[in-house]
Amino acid sequence: MKIFKNNSILIRGFMMVICFTFFTACEEGPNFRIQEYPEQTATGISHTSGYPGINVTITGTDFGTLKGAVKVYFGGILATNVVSCEDTKIVVQVPAAAISGKVSLQVWKHLNDSFAEFTVLPAPAITSVVSSNAINTVAFPGVDIVTINGINFGTDASKVAVSFNGTAATIQNIADNKITVTAPANYATGFVSITMGGLTVQGTPAIINPTAAGDITPYFLSNTGNFVSGGGFVSNTDAYSANRWGTLGAPWITNAGAKNKTNASSVKVGGFSKDGGNRLCFETWGDTPVVDGKVYQQTSMALPAGSYTVSFTYYSENHPTSSVYCVAATGDGLPSLANLNTALGYVGTWNSTPVGATAPNSATGATNPITAKFDFTVATSQKVSIGFLVNMAGAATKADYFIVGGMKLVKN
Incomplete structure (x- = not known):
């Protein structure tokens, strides 16, 4: 019992030393700080x-x-x-x-x-942006009126700022649900926005400035195929049934001289083929020449004064006595070959295949077309006709063949 009692005293003493050491270690040292933030x-x-x-x-x-x-x-x-x-x-x-x-x-x-x-306050919101132009996403600067429809605009124009992709526009009229402005000069194609009381809201769709440099094909031409991959032209309702030939759909105009084929309904057609993926196409196999054939369309709107480039992808097996020109001309229509020099601009296409042969041709194959282009200028705003003037001789055997994959109109 004496031994046990002595051990018990030693154990209690050891525990007291540990506790003292622990609490001493937990005391605030010289580097310990409690951060107090002042009341804001x-x-x-x-x-x-x-x-x-x-x-x-x-x-x-x-x-x-x-x-x-x-x-x-x-x-x-x-x-x-x-x-x-x-x-x-x-x-x-x-x-x-x-x-x-x-x-x-x-x-x-x-x-x-x-x-x-x-x-x-109830926030303003734009529900639609519409141009007075026939194509309601296109607005000519200084000409077309753009209407911004929505809610909570108020009626005080001094409290509202309108911007066309960063270019300020002057408000003509304002109502709580409608604002009208004239498209400002030199604006960049993009979205229209309004700013009120520090809040900016943006509307859709984007408004296009057709006078700005760049690709303007979607606004002035249509049914122009696929410039990159070729094909994609749309035929008219007189389209082929049992064979591949037809005429191009609107807005293309095809004259009688271009219609050198007969479809399954015994109707004269030409200028279109589903060969290789729906293309603008001419062929004179079987003694069917094309004389001053014209396939063209007029721009949907007057082109602003300036310089333009027409480019297109194509493939040709034409021989030297035949010609295909891409042409731009004033008014509604293209000149005949004898009056080609009256056009605004034009470019001829490859025609170096020997008569009676299909090779060499303009490229390594119909799926690998080349690109041609020409420039023209209009001094005053006007509509322009753009298309193809075709003269192809017929032959008893292998004759001429020409296809277009796609077209593009660019403002310079």
Whole structure:
């Protein structure tokens, strides 16, 4: 019993030493600091009313610089985007679901439950953007009127700014659900937007400036095939049934001279074939010549004054006594071969296959076409006809063959 008692005393003493050491280690050392943040003071807000999505500025003191420590509530709804935080200024975006009422600010654990009131206004919205042009996504600068339809625009034009892809436009008329403007000069193709009370909203579809340099094919021409892969032209309703021949669909115009084939209904057709994927096509096998054949279309609108380039992909097995020209001409129609020099511009195509042969040809194969192009200029705004003037001699055996894969019109 004496031995056990002595051991017990030793154990209790050892435990007291451990506890003393532990608590001593937990005491605050010379480098230990408890950070106390001063209580923030909010003194004002930059706007007392506005739209969800706008930025407002809260002013005051002792905000710190850590955005993550800041919480702002609009009518009890937490803002999810604190844009910036400085010691005397906080910029925050009004949340989409904000409710009119008190504005509360919390920085770390310090809460100012109601330092300002904010009224949420019904936000403007654009439902459509429509040009007065026949193609309602195209607007000529200084000419076409563009109507912006929507809601909550108000009626004070001084409070609304309209922009065409960054270029300001002057408002002609404004109502709460409609704004009209004239397309501004030199605007870039893009979206129309309005800015009200610090909020910018964007409408669709994009509005196209047809006078701007670049590819303008979709706005002035149609049914022009696929320039990259070839084919894709659309035939007319007199299309082939049992054979491959037909005429090009609108807006292409095909004269009688170009119709050197007969379809399954015994109707004269020409200028189109489904050979190789629906192409603009001429062929004179079987003693069927083409004399001043014309396949063309007039631009859907007057081209603005300026310089243009027409380019197209094609394949040819034509011989030297035949010719195919791509032509641009004023008015509605193309000149005949004898008057070709009256055109605005033109380019001839490859025609070096010997008579009676199919090779050599203009490329390594019908699926590997080449590209040709020419330039023309219009001094004043006008419609222009663009198409092909074809003269192909017939032959008892192998004769001429010519296909176009796609066309493009570019404003320089």
